[in-house]
Amino acid sequence: MNEKLANPAPLGLMGFGMTTVLLNIHNAGFMPISAMILAMGLAYGGLAQVIAGILEFKKGNTFGLTAFTSYGFFWISLVFLLLLPKLGLGEAADEFAMGWYLLMWGIFTLFMFFGTLKGPKALQFVFGSLVVLFGLLAARDFLGSATLGTIAGFEGIVCGASAIYLGMAEVLNEKFGRTVLPIGEPAAH
Numbered sequence: 001m002n003e004k005l006a007n008p009a010p011l012g013l014m015g016f017g018m019t020t021v022l023l024n025i026h027n028a029g030f031m032p033i034s035a036m037i038l039a040m041g042l043a044y045g046g047l048a049q050v051i052a053g054i055l056e057f058k059k060g061n062t063f064g065l066t067a068f069t070s071y072g073f074f075w076i077s078l079v080f081l082l083l084l085p086k087l088g089l090g091e092a093a094d095e096f097a098m099g100w101y102l103l104m105w106g107i108f109t110l111f112m113f114f115g116t117l118k119g120p121k122a123l124q125f126v127f128g129s130l131v132v133l134f135g136l137l138a139a140r141d142f143l144g145s146a147t148l149g150t151i152a153g154f155e156g157i158v159c160g161a162s163a164i165y166l167g168m169a170e171v172l173n174e175k176f177g178r179t180v181l182p183i184g185e186p187a188a189h
């Protein structure tokens with residue numbers, strides 16, 4: 001039996017992209033962090049990406065499995081980092097600890113970026129800009145620099161928007177059976 005499976009990547013890209021844009025609107029200084037951002041982090045940035053990763057497993061895509069489940073659990077862990085202290089279930093992480101948290105995610109993302117080099121240019125942009133975002137956020141926390149946080153916010157909006165673009169390009173290009181939104185496909189060998 002040769003079943004055709006749907007592409008789960010747009011779900012994961014949209015969950016990542018929309019949640020990243022919303023958090024970075026906060027980081028850029030346009031709104032406070034609120035239950036809206038936390039709910040997006042748990043549900044769409046978190047759970048939806050984990051589901052997309054599991055579906056990538058079914059398709060035999062190790063990169064997609066690793067990326068979507070990892071970033072899904074990133075969002076879930078970030079929400080817990082913010083909520084657990086408010087619930088009296090642990091001390092809040094200080095800036096130094098958060099700097100290390102973000103640095104580790106940046107290192108992971110750098111390795112994942114190398115995995116995009118034979119893929120579409122749009123995917124390379126998503127991961128490359130995410131490496132920069134984690135670097136800026138880690139530097140913000142290590143240095144205590146509000147300015148770096150604001151810069152990271154604007155860069156994060158671009159990063160999230162690029163994931164939204166790629167996710168919608170994959171949906172629309174498949175639906176129309178042609179390139180509606182170009183993603184810079186790699187040359188065929």
